[in-house]
Amino acid sequence: MDNKTFGLRAWMEQLNRSELPAMAVVVHDLLRLAQSETASVGQLTDVLMRDAALATKVLRVSNSVYCNPGREVIKTLSRAVVVVGFDQVRMIGLSVSLLDGLLTQSPREQLQALLARSFHGAVQARNLAQYLDQRQQEEVFIATLLSHIGELAFWSHAGKQADRLAAALAEPGAEPDKVMRRELGVTFEQLTVGLLKTWNMGEIGQLVQASRTSDGPAARAVALGSNLAGRVAAAGWTDASVQALIEPVAELIGTDAEHAWQQLVSSGQEAVRVAGHCSNADLQQWIPRADDLPLDLSALLQMEVVPEVEQAPSERAPELEPETLLQPNLKLFKLSVDHLKLMVRAAMDVDTILNTLMQGLHRGAGIERVALMVLAEQKTQVRVRAAIGKGAQRWRDTFVLPCSGQPHVFSHALEQRDCLLLGGAEQGALNTLLTTEVVALVGSGPLVIAPVVAGSRRVGVLYGDMRLSGRELAQPQVTAFARMAELTGQCLQRLSQR
Template sequence: MSKHTGPAAGPRMNSTDAWVTYLSKVELPVLASTLRRVGELTDNSNSTVNELADVILNDAQLTSQVLRLSNTVFYNQTRMQVSTVSRAITLIGFDSVKSMAISSLIVDSLLQRNDRTQLLRCLALAIHAAVQARCLLPKRNEQALEEVFIGALLMNIGELAFWSCDTEQAVELEQALRLDQPPVEAQKAVLHTTFTDITRGLVEAWSLGPFIKDIVSAGKANSKGASLVRHCVEMARLSERGWRESGMDKALEALAEDIGENPATVRDQVKINAAEAARVAVSLGIPQAGALMPGNRDDQATSVQQAPEVDPVLQLQILRDLTHTLAEQPDINEVCQLVIEGIHRAVGMQRVALLMIDRSGIELIPRRLGGKGTDAWKDNFAIRRDGSGALGVLLPEAGGYIYQPQQTGEPVKFDRWLGRVPALVAPIRAKGRLIGLFYADNAPADYVPSRDQLTAFAHFVQNAQLCLTLMSGH
């Protein structure tokens, strides 16, 4: 489904049941049915393993996401390269691959619909809490690890689902929260229900299972695992405002009790886990979520978000692949695809485009795109080579640079962020003439790319430039 461009003037929901029906039947039926199907699979026979592989393989995007996650240290301690879904299930385990599939489905289904800040914040919080629960759980069997991970990820599914939809009520709630109205009161006033009640309704309607039902229920948690998940979500929410946030000591004491540790040890561990959560967010394809997590920042640090760190190991791996491609028969399409993947995954930029000169020689238009939220770029993103027009400001004067917007004018019609957020830009030249450029941004995330990101970005662009130079020499 393509992303909405503006709020829909559709029906107004005025009860929990109305919201649950609307989200399940109108907005997210495919996600609901796929989650239900994956959730029903339990590893009790070869046929179930094959069914899980089939669900994943039926979706090319899901397949590539699961394979990407299968090669991260978070899931794959063996460091053995995994290149097929069947191998992932064998090597890493059924429950881990099922967990990867659910995580990827949630992230992809919601983010391709919307990129509003509230959705990114909710996803960052969900991933942070999920990683904390998985890392803190003392009982180390695979099924329990994945159960708490998915439990934390889905504990606020009502809020996630709501913010993924462009409705008039979403715009109204956004405005109410901007005016610092208390969240639950604002929800009741605008939605006639609360996110908590919508979540409970969706857990039931989507058959998300007894463990998640226990987590979101009103009473006391029935298991240590459910209690741990609740406390991880609460701690992740508090940590959005820093590790010294009021209430953090109490949250850490609750976690310490859940896992039989002392609070000081837990405090040290959750800071390490938060940095891991930022890496998992990048692996799931939302690098900008890392900037919304506390990481190991000092609590009194400025509220300006920090750019995600460059992944040097992944950078080296992709650069090696590029060198190998260039050493054989240079193929511009393959090289550009690798460069875009490198900028997206290793440099940590959400949206990436390679623009090349069109037949008229007047405009640079998309040749390759990568990342969520770039669908509308295909037919609309164009930069005039003379620097005129709304996006002429993006043209690089010399080499690669960090673009920082100066103007606050109207956004271009097809994308609310282009030209209005910081970005990385680098030219591609042939015989000294500008023939293309690489552009990368992080959409609504409120930070400027770092010098390290610019350096890594430049390395990847140099490889594309080298490929063009080699080909023009043939």
């Protein structure tokens, strides 16, 4: 029988003879910069430039549509920091170091699947941490990504012993811990603790350990992110085990279940997009997509008029009887989504795409006024290309806003990747984008906007409000709005390729 590595000490010696320690040094230094209040651009670029391949990959990711929707050509790391942001470039460096560093030796399926799951969990946990303490976001991200580092290192560097273990674990009735102790003399959990200690990842190691018992908010974010990614990978988004995590997430971030669910789905979609840029392997295929999840709009059927602050008679929203209020038509909304999905695969003309979009959001999702504002006059103006809802049709003749000068909500949306709900007290500084000119055109009150992007080309901004009745925009409506904006961009991109 050939010699094999057995026991914790032997495995630690073997793994620390590999390329892993060099990768750990980069991760450690990038994490140290995250914890420093005086970290400079020069220090960040110095760490990244130690490895030419890493620096090249960070530049490639920084030039991607996801990180750089304006498509400004970035040739240096210092310019990447200016365009993309210091924290984002550092996060890209961390992700690339870990993902490609572990995939160097072995692209086996077990490794790719676990890496994708770990990355998905890390994105989920980081986005939950932003509700708790933004200073801990990167620590939470790295702790979640490294919470399975022992198993990742094994599948990456164990060679033939990894093949034997995979075969043993595949046997009917195999108990993973018993099989590992028999075959390796150690568990993956022990390898994780040992590697983090060897790599001097003190605080990260403590956070990983605390996540096993959910000791503290940051540790709970790590645990929930990791658990969610594992359950989604095993059973899909609609499984009861995944749904069971919605309430704990809502409790952690201090919101309702609906918002918590949308946060998880949004983070899942982000993980799919980013994984495609941060690794040489196709990790996207291992993260279940949430694109086809049914949108729950049932709560919209019970929408009621929300009392507003007393206004002058000329400014007050018209009083409408409940039976005359626009109500969602869930069947029509689903039909509109299905038609847009078909048009992503088989291009149709612009008018058909926009008519489907307008009808789906207005009559389907029950949004009273909807419009698509597009870049015009050599991208110097924003004008209305399509509109629906009482009084909105006249915007095609009257609505004109310059793209230069004082920033406004539409120019801001063109620079963003996310759907935004504005006009409420909780939006704070963003409400300054509702300029006098904007209010003169669309009125005051809550509104939802989302950029429409066709590949790398910024087409315009999708706009919606409930100004006619004075009702609030419900979270499911905002979710529907964001999904339709994304699909419209995909349809227009497909049309441009025809």
